[in-house]
Structure formats: C-alpha cells, structure tokens
Amino acid sequence: MKLKLIEKKQETNDVFSFIFQPPNHVSWQAGQYVFYKLPHDNPDDRGDTRIFTISSPPYQERIMITTRFFFQENSSFKKALFSKEVGDSIESLRIQGHFTVEEPNKKLVFIAGGIGITPFHSILLELENRNKIKDIILIFSNRNEESVVFKETMDRLEKKFQGIRIKYIYSPQRCNKELIKESVPDIYERIFYLSGPIRMVKSVEEALEELNVNRENIRKDYFPRTGEK
Ligand SMILES: Cc1cc2nc3c(=O)[nH]c(=O)nc-3n(C[C@H](O)[C@H](O)[C@H](O)COP(=O)(O)OP(=O)(O)OC[C@H]3O[C@@H](n4cnc5c(N)ncnc54)[C@H](O)[C@@H]3O)c2cc1C
Known part of the structure; x- marks a missing residue:
C-alpha cells in the first residue's frame, strides 16, 4: 500500500515524525508496527526495508512513524526517509504485532x-x-x-x-x-x-x-x- 506523506514534524533535536495518509481506510490496533519498503540509490548493507511502530492512534486514520536521526551516521534508509517531502510516497508492506492493550480496565x-x-x-x-x-x-x-x-x-x-x-x-x-x-x-x-x-x-x-x-x-x-x- 502506498502511503502519502502529508506532514513532517520535528519532535526533538534529532527525532522526527512522518505522518502519512493511506489511500483508503486501514484498520490496526494501537501498539502495532509496519514493514516499510523505501527503494533508494546505493542502499547500504542494512537494505531498503525497515520496521517502525505506528506512533499515531488508529482513530486518527493516519499512519505516523517517529524515529531518531544520527545525522552523520544515518543508514542509507534513514537518509532516504529524511529526504522525503510532503506529497512523496513510501510503500508499506504489512501491519502486525501483539504489543497491544486488550484489557484497559486492568x-x-x-x-x-x-x-x-x-x-x-x-x-x-x-x-x-x-x-x-x-x-x-x-x-x-x-x-x-x-x-x-x-x-x-x-x-x-x-x-x-x-x-x-x-x-x-x-x-x-x-x-x-x-x-x-x-x-x-x-x-x-x-x-x-x-x-x-x-x-x-x-x-x-x-x-x-x-x-x-x-x-x-x-x-x-x-x-x-x-x-x-
Ligand atoms: C517491532 C519494532 C518496532 C520498531 N519501532 C521503531 C520506532 O517506532 N522508531 C524507531 O526509530 N525505530 C523502531 N524500530 C527500530 C528500527 O526498525 C530500526 O532498526 C532503527 O531505527 C535503526 O535504524 P537504522 O538501521 O536505519 O539505523 P540508524 O538509526 O540510521 O543508525 C543508528 C546508529 O546505530 C548504528 N547502527 C545501526 N544499526 C547498526 C548495525 N546493525 N550494526 C552496527 N551499527 C548499527 C548506526 O551507525 C548509527 O550510529 C523498531 C524495530 C522493531 C523490531
């Protein structure tokens, strides 16, 4: 599924959030993560896929990635992610994970x-x-x-x-x-x-x-x- 970047937000000195709009309704549970594919030139040996937790809540219907950048030492994936501008897209492969709260009353x-x-x-x-x-x-x-x-x-x-x-x-x-x-x-x-x-x-x-x-x-x-x- 192609996700379109609609906002890039600086959270701290070196942490940024990327907010994406999915093309249609996507359901997930708070606490789950996504596999992303971001083809780019000269990928390093860590490759062009990564896992990031969805840091936004499902009710907002937008998918947010929040990650830290090590500017001098970023992986080629992180460099490619950081260079994304509003309107650009990223490929998400699948949503999964069991780190979810099933019993909020506890x-x-x-x-x-x-x-x-x-x-x-x-x-x-x-x-x-x-x-x-x-x-x-x-x-x-x-x-x-x-x-x-x-x-x-x-x-x-x-x-x-x-x-x-x-x-x-x-x-x-x-x-x-x-x-x-x-x-x-x-x-x-x-x-x-x-x-x-x-x-x-x-x-x-x-x-x-x-x-x-x-x-x-x-x-x-x-x-x-x-x-x-
Ligand atoms: C279930 C799950 C959820 C996750 N959720 C998040 C999330 O919400 N946010 C998030 O930021 N990350 C998350 N991660 C981790 C994420 O997938 C990346 O592994 C992490 O952000 C590091 O990214 P990077 O490899 O692009 O390295 P960078 O962040 O670009 O590099 C980090 C630093 O570590 C060094 N480094 C990194 N990997 C190696 C290595 N293999 N060997 C030697 N040195 C290395 C780099 O040189 C640099 O100094 C999650 C991982 C899992 C499994």
Whole structure:
C-alpha cells in the first residue's frame, strides 16, 4: 500500500515524525508496527526495508512513524526517509504485532526507553479517545530532558486524567528493581508493558523477574537496531 506523506514534524533535536495518509481506510490496533519498503540509490548493507511502530492512534486514520536521526551516521534508509517531502510516497508492506492493550480496565505499567515510547503514544491516545485511561503508571527513561519525545502529549494527558502517573528518569539513573518498587507500590496487581532497546528491555525484564512478577504479566516490544539480535 502506498502511503502519502502529508506532514513532517520535528519532535526533538534529532527525532522526527512522518505522518502519512493511506489511500483508503486501514484498520490496526494501537501498539502495532509496519514493514516499510523505501527503494533508494546505493542502499547500504542494512537494505531498503525497515520496521517502525505506528506512533499515531488508529482513530486518527493516519499512519505516523517517529524515529531518531544520527545525522552523520544515518543508514542509507534513514537518509532516504529524511529526504522525503510532503506529497512523496513510501510503500508499506504489512501491519502486525501483539504489543497491544486488550484489557484497559486492568492496572497497567508502561516502561519506555527513549524512542520506545512510540507504541505507548499510540496506545495512550487511543485510550484517551475511548475514555479508558483508568490506572496507568508510565516510567519513561531518557538520556536527558531535551531528548524526551512527546512530552507535550504526556503533560496534557497527566493534567487531564487522574488515572495516569508519569515518572521520568534520566541517565545515569536506570529503571532497576529499586526504582520499580518505589514507583509501583502495587506491583503484583499490574500488567507490565516494556518497550525500548533490547538491552534495556532485557534488564527491566530481569528486574521484574527478581521481584517475582508473574511472567504472564510482562509484555515486551524490542527495538533492535537493524541486524541486531
Ligand atoms: C517491532 C519494532 C518496532 C520498531 N519501532 C521503531 C520506532 O517506532 N522508531 C524507531 O526509530 N525505530 C523502531 N524500530 C527500530 C528500527 O526498525 C530500526 O532498526 C532503527 O531505527 C535503526 O535504524 P537504522 O538501521 O536505519 O539505523 P540508524 O538509526 O540510521 O543508525 C543508528 C546508529 O546505530 C548504528 N547502527 C545501526 N544499526 C547498526 C548495525 N546493525 N550494526 C552496527 N551499527 C548499527 C548506526 O551507525 C548509527 O550510529 C523498531 C524495530 C522493531 C523490531
């Protein structure tokens, strides 16, 4: 399916969102991701396809990609994406993923590392639209305050809903056992959703297991770098 770029938005110093209009109605669940194909000249060995979470909520009927650019060291794919102008198109191959919230009435904890906030942005806006933000703790770790993506949305949601609490942490602080215990008092009553770089997700998962959180209550979304396992 060809998606037409309708807006390119700078979120932070090095993070940009690309908002696309699908040619017809597309349905998906908040938290899912898309495979994209972007043929370009001289692709590097990471190739011309990528996976990105849909960072926009389904009710908006537009598909948004949000990603970080490493300007000197961008992959050829990211260079090609960055050079897209409003009116240009990108090919999306398929939508999939199970990192979705099926039971919004349960007590939830979202733990995001950096750009790993993208599925939570989609999920939170969708829940807001359905008035289903009941009891959510978001722990959002970043390098520093300037690199926090979607801060305005998070501030707005925190003001609007009593049912959401947000704890920001910055390097070198880590989301470890102590921090989880301190931020989540009713830890055994909650479902945990973890999203971010592989190393961060694995270390938070280990911390939760050491705290004896039931594995069934831990859902994960890894953001590997291309080629990383
Ligand atoms: C389910 C899923 C959802 C995802 N959702 C998102 C999302 O919403 N937003 C997002 O930004 N990413 C997301 N990703 C990750 C995304 O697919 C890319 O892998 C990631 O953005 C890196 O892009 P890139 O390879 O173009 O490298 P770049 O971002 O251009 O490069 C990043 C830096 O890492 C280095 N680097 C990257 N890959 C390698 C490698 N294989 N070996 C050595 N060095 C490397 C580069 O030199 C550069 O310094 C998701 C991945 C998955 C699997």
